[in-house]
Amino acid sequence: MKLFTNNKTYNQFQFDKEADFEREVVLNSKQFFGTNSIYIDAKRKIETKSLGNSIPDGFLFDLSDKDNPEFYIVEVELAKHDFYNHIFPQITKFFGFYKNPKSQNELVEKIFSFITNDNDIKKEFKKYLGEKEIYKFIKDTLERSQNILLVIDGDKKELPEIMETYTDTWSKIVKLILIKKFFNNGDSIYTMHPDFENIEFADLEDEILVEAQDNDVDYNEEYHFDGVSDTVRQIFSDIKTDLLKTYPDLIFNPQKYYISIRKDRNIAYFTTRRKKIRLVVMQSDEETKKEIKNYPVKTLTAGVQKFWNGPSCAIMIDNADNLDEIKKLLKKLIIKN
Numbered sequence: 001m002k003l004f005t006n007n008k009t010y011n012q013f014q015f016d017k018e019a020d021f022e023r024e025v026v027l028n029s030k031q032f033f034g035t036n037s038i039y040i041d042a043k044r045k046i047e048t049k050s051l052g053n054s055i056p057d058g059f060l061f062d063l064s065d066k067d068n069p070e071f072y073i074v075e076v077e078l079a080k081h082d083f084y085n086h087i088f089p090q091i092t093k094f095f096g097f098y099k100n101p102k103s104q105n106e107l108v109e110k111i112f113s114f115i116t117n118d119n120d121i122k123k124e125f126k127k128y129l130g131e132k133e134i135y136k137f138i139k140d141t142l143e144r145s146q147n148i149l150l151v152i153d154g155d156k157k158e159l160p161e162i163m164e165t166y167t168d169t170w171s172k173i174v175k176l177i178l179i180k181k182f183f184n185n186g187d188s189i190y191t192m193h194p195d196f197e198n199i200e201f202a203d204l205e206d207e208i209l210v211e212a213q214d215n216d217v218d219y220n221e222e223y224h225f226d227g228v229s230d231t232v233r234q235i236f237s238d239i240k241t242d243l244l245k246t247y248p249d250l251i252f253n254p255q256k257y258y259i260s261i262r263k264d265r266n267i268a269y270f271t272t273r274r275k276k277i278r279l280v281v282m283q284s285d286e287e288t289k290k291e292i293k294n295y296p297v298k299t300l301t302a303g304v305q306k307f308w309n310g311p312s313c314a315i316m317i318d319n320a321d322n323l324d325e326i327k328k329l330l331k332k333l334i335i336k337n
Contacts, residue, residue: 003182003189010182010189015078015153022057022076024181025151029060032179033196036064038124039074040114056094059111060149061141063128064197068296068316071141072149072175073097079154087156091148095169098146098274108139144318146274148174149199153181168227172274175199198304200278200314219254224272235277235320236270242327247334267333269308276318279326281333285313291329294322 003010015021022043025032029039040059058074073094077087097103112135115121125134155178163171177199182189225233236259243250243261251262258269258280269280278298281288285299298314305312317326 001180001182003191005189008184008187010184010187013181013183013188015181018076018078018081021078021151021153025058025074025076025179028190029058031190032177032192033060033062034064036128037062037196038121038128040111040121042074062196065296065298066128068298069137069141069145070147071145072147074149074151076151077153079152079156083156083158087150087152088158088162091150091174092169094148095173098142098173104142108135108142111138144275146173150174150176151179152176153179167223172227172272195301195303197301200298219256221252221254221259224254224259224270227274228272229275231318231320232272232275232277235317235323236272238320238323239327239330243330243334246331250334261330261334263334263337265337267337268330276316279315279317280308280312281315281329282308282310282312282337283329283333284311288313288315288329291332292325294325 001012003012015024026039026041029037033039038061040061042056042058056073057076060072060074062070062072075091075094077090081087097107115125115134115138122134125137129137159176163174177196178191178193180191182191221236225236240252247263249263251260253260253262253266258271260266261268261270267282271278271280280300285297289297292315295318296316298316300308300313315326317323
């Protein structure tokens with residue numbers, strides 16, 4: 001594969017060793033993941049045996065949304081590696097960090113220990129946290145946000161099938177970024193898909209593009225709630241039951257990557273994670289923030305809003321304490337549309 005720009009031809013660089021690709025990710029982490037991210041080079045900083053011989057390549061904190069920080073265990077892989085003998089077991093063993101409370105606590109302790117012993121990283125966290133406790137921030141973030149970021153340098157045909165087969169783990173937890181390096185003499189260009197700022201919505205983008213191809217597939221609600229917490233089930237059930245009492249002809253329409261709420265047209269979309277629901281509503285973030293006071297409202301990029309065909313934003317719901325404001329907003333959108 002080649003890239004052509006400014007009358008120059010850039011050839012794709014083939015990494016011989018995984019360690020070389022890992023180093024590229026570390027050196028360019030701010031460029032790849034955003035200036036409001038903090039990347040910890042786990043292999044260089046943490047002893048493998050200290051976490052049961054299961055050290056990932058990195059830990060990533062995405063702080064771009066101050067009200068809704070995200071945590072990622074990062075695994076960097078070469079596409080030439082065998083999927084089932086290398087990549088699959090490597091990713092699968094990291095699920096234990098999230099599913100096993102003891103392993104999760106050990107992970108929190110190790111990350112905290114590293115941060116407190118690295119002045120540069122510690123300053124980055126304090127700049128973001130101010131007077132808040134670093135340990136509490138790490139613990140709270142890991143309890144709420146549980147992601148695995150697979151960074152790979154080429155396509156793997158096995159991934160789509162794995163995502164659909166393991167709906168309670170791979171589909172809910174693993175996010176994929178494809179990074180390729182191209183070179184011309186001493187110059188380098190990187191391509192990345194999806195952009196990290198859109199990674200939460202990459203699957204939704206794919207759904208819009210291929211939805212017509214999946215018409216013969218029956219995706220039901222249980223497909224979306226496989227492996228989620230009881231709280232997530234309760235949130236959806238409460239909202240759905242209440243809306244159907246008022247609007248019995250309302251349609252909850254499960255598709256591959258979301259469940260849409262539809263009357264004459266779609267007004268909102270549920271997507272499930274293990275411990276939270278992401279509700280995309282067809283209304284600007286400015287208007288939504290006036291009505292939603294107890295849940296984080298995430299601003300969507302212009303590109304993501306384009307996929308939804310209009311102004312939209314995402315509400316992150318991880319508890320059922322204040323669902324009345326969610327229901328009130330949805331009922332308003334139903335009447336409006």
